[in-house]
Amino acid sequence: MQTNPQTNGKLSFEDFKSEILNDYKIAVTSRECSLLGRREVLTGKAKFGIFGDGKEVPQLAWAKSFKNGDWRSGYYRDQTFMMAIGELTIQQFFAGLYGHTDINNDPMSAGRQMGGHFATHTLNEDGTWKNLMAQKNSSADISPTAGQMPRLLGLAQASKIYRNIKELTDTTNFSSKGNEVAWGTIGNASTSEGLFWETINAAGVLQVPMIINVWDDEYGISVHAKHQTTKENISEILQGFQRTEDKNGYEIIRVKGWDYPSLIEAYQKASTIAREQHVPVLIHVNELTQPQGHSTSGSHERYKSVERLAWEKDFDCNLKLREWVINNNFASEEELAEIEKTIKKEVREGKKAAWQAFINPQKREQQEAITLLNNVAESSSNKNFIQKLSDDLSSNKEPNRTDIIKATRKSLRYLVNENTVEKKQLQDWVENYFEIIQPKFSAHLYSEHDNKATSISEVAPTYSNDAEEVDARIILRDNFDAIFKNHPETLIFGEDAGKIGDVNQGLEGLQDKYGELRVADVGIREATILGQGIGMAMRGLRPIAEIQYLDYILYCLQIMSDDLATLRYRTSGKQKAPLIIRTRGHRLEGIWHSGSQMGGLIHLLRGIYILVPRNMTKAAGFYNTLLVSDEPALVIECLNGYRLKEQMPNNLGELRTPIGVVETVKEGSDITLVSYGSTLRIVEEAAKELQQNGIDAEVIDIQTLLPLDINKDLVKSIAKTNRLLVIDEDVPGGASSYILQHIVDEQNGYQYLDSKPQTLTAKHHRPAYGTDGDYFSKPQTEDVFEKVYEIMHEVDPNKYPKLR
Numbered sequence: 001m002q003t004n005p006q007t008n009g010k011l012s013f014e015d016f017k018s019e020i021l022n023d024y025k026i027a028v029t030s031r032e033c034s035l036l037g038r039r040e041v042l043t044g045k046a047k048f049g050i051f052g053d054g055k056e057v058p059q060l061a062w063a064k065s066f067k068n069g070d071w072r073s074g075y076y077r078d079q080t081f082m083m084a085i086g087e088l089t090i091q092q093f094f095a096g097l098y099g100h101t102d103i104n105n106d107p108m109s110a111g112r113q114m115g116g117h118f119a120t121h122t123l124n125e126d127g128t129w130k131n132l133m134a135q136k137n138s139s140a141d142i143s144p145t146a147g148q149m150p151r152l153l154g155l156a157q158a159s160k161i162y163r164n165i166k167e168l169t170d171t172t173n174f175s176s177k178g179n180e181v182a183w184g185t186i187g188n189a190s191t192s193e194g195l196f197w198e199t200i201n202a203a204g205v206l207q208v209p210m211i212i213n214v215w216d217d218e219y220g221i222s223v224h225a226k227h228q229t230t231k232e233n234i235s236e237i238l239q240g241f242q243r244t245e246d247k248n249g250y251e252i253i254r255v256k257g258w259d260y261p262s263l264i265e266a267y268q269k270a271s272t273i274a275r276e277q278h279v280p281v282l283i284h285v286n287e288l289t290q291p292q293g294h295s296t297s298g299s300h301e302r303y304k305s306v307e308r309l310a311w312e313k314d315f316d317c318n319l320k321l322r323e324w325v326i327n328n329n330f331a332s333e334e335e336l337a338e339i340e341k342t343i344k345k346e347v348r349e350g351k352k353a354a355w356q357a358f359i360n361p362q363k364r365e366q367q368e369a370i371t372l373l374n375n376v377a378e379s380s381s382n383k384n385f386i387q388k389l390s391d392d393l394s395s396n397k398e399p400n401r402t403d404i405i406k407a408t409r410k411s412l413r414y415l416v417n418e419n420t421v422e423k424k425q426l427q428d429w430v431e432n433y434f435e436i437i438q439p440k441f442s443a444h445l446y447s448e449h450d451n452k453a454t455s456i457s458e459v460a461p462t463y464s465n466d467a468e469e470v471d472a473r474i475i476l477r478d479n480f481d482a483i484f485k486n487h488p489e490t491l492i493f494g495e496d497a498g499k500i501g502d503v504n505q506g507l508e509g510l511q512d513k514y515g516e517l518r519v520a521d522v523g524i525r526e527a528t529i530l531g532q533g534i535g536m537a538m539r540g541l542r543p544i545a546e547i548q549y550l551d552y553i554l555y556c557l558q559i560m561s562d563d564l565a566t567l568r569y570r571t572s573g574k575q576k577a578p579l580i581i582r583t584r585g586h587r588l589e590g591i592w593h594s595g596s597q598m599g600g601l602i603h604l605l606r607g608i609y610i611l612v613p614r615n616m617t618k619a620a621g622f623y624n625t626l627l628v629s630d631e632p633a634l635v636i637e638c639l640n641g642y643r644l645k646e647q648m649p650n651n652l653g654e655l656r657t658p659i660g661v662v663e664t665v666k667e668g669s670d671i672t673l674v675s676y677g678s679t680l681r682i683v684e685e686a687a688k689e690l691q692q693n694g695i696d697a698e699v700i701d702i703q704t705l706l707p708l709d710i711n712k713d714l715v716k717s718i719a720k721t722n723r724l725l726v727i728d729e730d731v732p733g734g735a736s737s738y739i740l741q742h743i744v745d746e747q748n749g750y751q752y753l754d755s756k757p758q759t760l761t762a763k764h765h766r767p768a769y770g771t772d773g774d775y776f777s778k779p780q781t782e783d784v785f786e787k788v789y790e791i792m793h794e795v796d797p798n799k800y801p802k803l804r
């Protein structure tokens, strides 16, 4: 629709009418899906339902202003929008509700996300980018409310980068001169979250083409706006952000969610402002309803007043649209009733088709299993037990895969002492079933394509004969210089990263060289720094988000964990965000500046590589490796390593540190010492002292915590030394235990051990301040020495008499 209906002059009346009726059809289709969807949950066909009923009409208006190349970052209410942009069919809606694991049936997530979590595909089969300008894009939703906001900022900022960076203005697949808008949606109650406020402020500062829709239905589940929002009005309290003649800010628009013509006008206005001027816009869409309550988990009659429920009935946006269509003579009551009847039928049929597509493969698998169970029962001495499992499975009219595999696995217990062809067939079937089914739930946590980060081979640093010893930060700086020169799509941003070139001068002088957009200072707001990175990485840029110190990762850990780490997985490999996160940590001072909370990170960030280089040459190599691949990673530089001397390589920009590969830094025969990062230097020192005392330790730098030792080199060392000590400065039971678990479980290292494998870690408490605080909180050279000595004393008390 070109203009608002009241002033329409461009379309013929017939075209205009048909567009309106088409909108009405989408609204009714979407509503019917919600109504039937809820029923599917209540009858047990689906587990949980959360729908977009009551939010249909604003989404129709929004879809009209949403162009190819634009982006959505929203939440679970947006099914009508997805239908209106042609990215969600009735059948796909139900496939998502059932959790269909085939991406062709549920293109949103291949059954990994609950229904109502939307995405479009940005990647081809081979993992390369699609032309994102030829399609409408939706970044994959996440369930934590407001978690979509930081990413939204980055999606919008990418337009700014593409518009203003000379080397990128000819880009065609990701942008057309930065004319793309990133549109967000958020529920009224979720605007209470810190992430919302952080994003609002950051976008105001950055002036990016971001439009936030607040869908305001006065509730957040059962909790009324009076408990959520000051003055119960988000656009009113955001008034201070309104731009003025002489000051940048936001355009703030307020519109009723059932008022179709005003909504169309509001979206056109917002779109133009954001697209042309790169000014952020907030659209507060109020007076929305929830006809079926929040979700299938409860009923809203429990907490809404009779008056409110009555009002919601009268102001249902679909009903209001219907009235408007009739009052303006676009269709008669009878015509609309006919449309509604047809759509009801379509939705029922779509639902049926989705269910058949979902259940039929499982029924076939059920039949296979039953045949095998019956066969094996026939010849078994436990015939009755197995037959019972088979009969129970047969009587299941809607079998899920859990039912099928459970019955077959349980039956194998009754066959443990038998040796028949039928048993072998059943065993093979179970093996094969796992092989086929398990990837449906487990694939794509990391890239599975040829250029995955773990496939990038090492390029060792090379040195000229007269190579200088320099402060290590110079190596990083000059490597970043090479990166920015060779990759115009790279950019770095962080607190103090711009003007002064980061707190340790690893970016010294680079802002002058590459400009304020590519080497940028940002506010103190780690979650949205991360979000900037995620969003820009999703749009073909190669951002490096700098978090000043490792300790402050906690401020963005939720976004890293919920959004970045799950992106490839939750889209079954159909979206990626190859973001590099740069930070510095280990061994500084005090409770909040000496962090090495690696265990916490490892546990929460599966899906992101965690790299712990022991020096800056290794760190530089990691950045180079990551840039030829396309996966997200966290690089933790050693905070106390910037001023240490390292030899200057002559292949900066080219050297590559392999990911997932350990390195033996000292060979030895008595014990294997495993460590990483700054602690490795302490271990190396201890190994020297041990050598002087007749103990020959092998020292291994694991280099990357995630993934850990993909070549299984650690066990080779243990097979040689028969003893193991893992040392780090995390808490007891942290990353050191993870390494030990890996050696024991994954590498069967226990087979070679002659002494108890041990860990040496920091204390349980956070490190106290100062030199002595460090000494009495974290492992020191003496601790490593004595621990190893103790192990050797136990082996040979005569040779190694008690030390203390």
Ligand SMILES: Cc1ncc(C[n+]2csc(CCOP(=O)(O)OP(=O)(O)O)c2C)c(N)n1
Pocket (backbone or CB within 6 Å): 077, 143, 144, 145, 186, 187, 188, 189, 190, 191, 215, 217, 219, 220, 221, 294
């Ligand atoms: C961080 C987080 N906290 C709590 C929840 C549980 N939760 C899911 S939806 C919801 C209410 C959201 O209300 P609102 O933002 O107004 O959106 P609406 O559902 O009303 O459209 C809550 C509390 C969640 N998903 N994420």
Ligand SMILES: [Mg+2]
Pocket (backbone or CB within 6 Å): 187, 188, 189, 215, 216, 217, 218, 219, 220, 221
């Ligand atoms: Mg709400």
